[in-house]
Amino acid sequence: MTAHRTFVRRAAFAATAGVAALVLAACGSDKPAGGHDMGAKESGSAAAASPQAGDHTEAEGRNNADGHNNADGHNNADGHNNADVSFAKEMIQHHRQAVEMAGLAEGRAASKDVKSLAARIEGAQDPEIENMSGWLTAWGEEVPADMSGMGHDMSSSMPGMMSAGDMEELKKASGDDFDKKFLAMMVKHHEGAVAMGRTEKSDGKYGPATRLAADVVTAQTAEIEQMNKMLGKS
Structure with missing residues (x-):
């Protein structure tokens, strides 16, 4: 037990x-x-x-497909049409002649105001020529050859353009005579550019081109008023 x-x-x-x-x-x-x-x-x-890396890649792809966030600054989603191409090609030539005219002022003009205006025109339009040339290249279009300084008469192809004879007359002038001729010719030249800008604003499709056209209209209209005052017309 x-x-x-x-x-x-x-x-x-x-x-x-x-x-x-x-x-x-x-x-x-x-x-x-x-x-x-x-x-x-x-x-x-x-x-x-x-979020996964693949999610970022997909999101970035959507942004690029929308035409935003492009490295070259061109919004390709805007597209472009024939009016944009014509505007770029013609305004490049138009600007080149204005730059050529402005370049004559430093050694020929008597007025400091004329020299200052010419320098401002040259400084504004040279970069615009580069921008428009870039658009044409991106679109697969040919950038027009530089005919400035070669004596070619393009006065009938675009509004406000000086003839070969006008350019020779300006090159031979100096002092007060140059100032008057320069201002009178540049007023006419600017009026042609304003007309071209308004056409692009109406008919163009490519955003950067229509915005440049608007800038041309605004800036050159103001310079026309300034030059007319310098000529004693207002």
Whole structure:
């Protein structure tokens, strides 16, 4: 009888010790009862919240397809039409003659105001020639050859252009005579550019070209008023 009781107590003690060991093992684990690692779960959630590289590429592709965010600054989504091409080709030639005329003022003009105006015209129109040449190249169109200074008569092809004879007369003038001739010719030249700009604003499609046309109209209209005052006409 005594031996039987001793056996029962030892069995109960062993069972209790086993349960205690299981409880301690569970408490010492970093993982929840289901065996899932919470750190791994949080890391996976963060990765899911972070956009993938492919998402950026796709978004950038959509921006470029819309015609925005182009590195060269040209919004190709605007498209262009024949009026844009004609405007760029003709205004390049028109500007070149104005720049040639303006370049004569430094060594011939008597008035500081005339020299200052000529320098401003040259400084504004040279970059515009470069911009328009870039458009034509991007469109696969030929940039017109530079005929300025070669004595070619292009007065019939565009409004306000000086004839070869006009240019020779201006080159031979100096002092006050040059100032008067320069201002009178440049008023006529600007009036032609304003007319061309208005046509482009009406008929053109390419955004940068129509915006340049608007700038030409605004700037050269103001310069016409200034030159007429210098000529004593207003």
